[in-house]
Amino acid sequence: MLDKQGNEASSGMSRQRRQRRHRGRPARLVVGTLVFVAVAIAGCGTPATPASQVIPSDAQKVVVTASNFKWTLSRKTFAANRPIDFEVRATENAHGFSIDGTKIRHDVVQGQPPVNLVWTPPKPGQYTIRCDVPCGSGHYNMSTHITVK
Numbered sequence: 001m002l003d004k005q006g007n008e009a010s011s012g013m014s015r016q017r018r019q020r021r022h023r024g025r026p027a028r029l030v031v032g033t034l035v036f037v038a039v040a041i042a043g044c045g046t047p048a049t050p051a052s053q054v055i056p057s058d059a060q061k062v063v064v065t066a067s068n069f070k071w072t073l074s075r076k077t078f079a080a081n082r083p084i085d086f087e088v089r090a091t092e093n094a095h096g097f098s099i100d101g102t103k104i105r106h107d108v109v110q111g112q113p114p115v116n117l118v119w120t121p122p123k124p125g126q127y128t129i130r131c132d133v134p135c136g137s138g139h140y141n142m143s144t145h146i147t148v149k
């Protein structure tokens with residue numbers, strides 16, 4: 001009698017555990033799916049330029065500010081074959097940061113957080129930074145140079 005009750009009790013408990021395990025599986029699936037979707041959405045939200053995703057520790061950092069109608073750079077001379085981290089923001093209006101002869105470009109808009117664009121100059125020379133978004137009367141003169149040694 002006691003033994004039988006004990007058996008019944010334990011089998012009852014294991015049935016409960018089994019049920020709990022089965023209930024747990026769909027919940028984990030749902031959480032896993034939500035995490036996957038969240039990561040996918042976050043991925044879509046990052047800037048399209050792949051260069052903006054990883055900033056190497058040895059990057060040459062420069063703060064770039066776009067205003068009407070000029071680029072202001074915290075430095076303008078860089079070493080060749082070492083990545084440059086352009087941290088670009090706009091303090092007025094909306095502009096397009098682009099480096100001639102490269103695929104590096106990004107929109108920058110007043111009030112939005114800065115974007116980081118990493119580019120490694122392949123060889124010494126002068127490189128032109130240009131606005132590629134029609135931004136107003138001074139747009140066509142909105143360019144500057146950096147020197148790579």
Ligand SMILES: [Cu+2]
Nearest residue numbers: 131133135139
């Ligand atoms: Cu412009």
